[in-house]
Amino acid sequence: MFKIPEHQVAGHKASQGLLGPLIDDSGHFYKPLQSDDRGSKEVAFYNQLSSNTEIPNHIRKFFPLYYGTQHIEASDGSGPCPHLVLEDIVSSRANPSVMDVKIGSRTWYPTASEDYIMRCLKKDRETTSLPLGFRISGFQIYGSEESGYWKPEKKYVLGFTAEDVRVALRKFASSNSSDGLGSEPDCAFAETVYGGSNGILAQLLKLKAWFEDQTIFHFYSCSVLMMYEKEPVLKSESPCAVVKLVDFAHVVEGQGVIDHNFLGGLCSLIKFISEILNNLPHNSAEVL
Numbered sequence: 001m002f003k004i005p006e007h008q009v010a011g012h013k014a015s016q017g018l019l020g021p022l023i024d025d026s027g028h029f030y031k032p033l034q035s036d037d038r039g040s041k042e043v044a045f046y047n048q049l050s051s052n053t054e055i056p057n058h059i060r061k062f063f064p065l066y067y068g069t070q071h072i073e074a075s076d077g078s079g080p081c082p083h084l085v086l087e088d089i090v091s092s093r094a095n096p097s098v099m100d101v102k103i104g105s106r107t108w109y110p111t112a113s114e115d116y117i118m119r120c121l122k123k124d125r126e127t128t129s130l131p132l133g134f135r136i137s138g139f140q141i142y143g144s145e146e147s148g149y150w151k152p153e154k155k156y157v158l159g160f161t162a163e164d165v166r167v168a169l170r171k172f173a174s175s176n177s178s179d180g181l182g183s184e185p186d187c188a189f190a191e192t193v194y195g196g197s198n199g200i201l202a203q204l205l206k207l208k209a210w211f212e213d214q215t216i217f218h219f220y221s222c223s224v225l226m227m228y229e230k231e232p233v234l235k236s237e238s239p240c241a242v243v244k245l246v247d248f249a250h251v252v253e254g255q256g257v258i259d260h261n262f263l264g265g266l267c268s269l270i271k272f273i274s275e276i277l278n279n280l281p282h283n284s285a286e287v288l
């Protein structure tokens, strides 16, 4: 039985009869192969990832598990269509807070068409991609049973300024998220979610160390997905926060050169998160 994923925060969505991802009850996320060569490029990436022995295991953990492709009924009613079968990295979590951060000041890949480059460039300029090296593509933050999620619309999120991004990253780890960007974030969960040896910052630093060295892939328009559940955070259980990479439709070969576009964006995101931790009221020790 396939369902529309209720915790999807960005990208093409299956609601309103459109073509988008579906999930099942056994922890799989079915992403339809996208038109032109995007779908086949993403399949090729996952196949390469599976067979490449140079990728260390502690880095493989950042990618959803891949189970090949399968024809299932498309969400738009167009009939059976090939889907990537991936590990559903979100749905098993109770009330997950999720944020999709698209990394890189440049989201277009070198061999893209002029028209595609112009479209991406426009979005990169109009969002924080160009100035910050990343943009928030979408998020949901769980408040409580009464308040539910704060899950703003895509258009609103893409209009974020650098200051809005700073506040949204603080709100992501706050207990007073349901009132939007308006109030001062309390950062109540920042130490557990972002900090510590298993927190988001530590995971991003592990990724950064790999990106400082790897020249196999260049990840254009790829996202860091950050998520956590509130219950384990409140009990300080570890690990309660997870970082994954998603969307590999525009990955190209690295050809012996580091992915400075992704690395730069990742460093910028790391700096934002480090600053949150360094500015916690009771935290005198510098994080970075």
Ligand SMILES: O=P(O)(O)O[C@@H]1[C@@H](OP(=O)(O)O)[C@H](OP(=O)(O)O)[C@H](O)[C@H](OP(=O)(O)O)[C@H]1OP(=O)(O)O
Binding pocket: 010, 011, 012, 034, 038, 100, 102, 123, 137, 158, 221, 223, 247, 249
């Ligand atoms: O159509 P749009 O404007 O929503 O753009 C999609 C992007 O939304 P954005 O506006 O950047 O948040 C969307 O970005 P997110 O996944 O939402 O971060 C993708 O980049 C998508 O392209 P692709 O499926 O990765 O090839 C983009 O789809 P295409 O326009 O390239 O089909």
Ligand SMILES: Nc1ncnc2c1ncn2[C@@H]1O[C@H](COP(=O)(O)OP(=O)(O)O)[C@@H](O)[C@H]1O
Binding pocket: 007, 008, 009, 010, 011, 012, 013, 021, 029, 031, 064, 086, 087, 088, 089, 090, 091, 098, 100, 223, 225, 246, 247, 248, 249
């Ligand atoms: N393996 C996965 N498990 C759970 N959710 C996922 C997974 N991959 C992607 N998502 C959700 O779908 C959104 C869009 O994914 P993405 O691969 O970027 O699609 P698109 O190519 O349409 O942009 C992500 O922001 C996330 O919310």
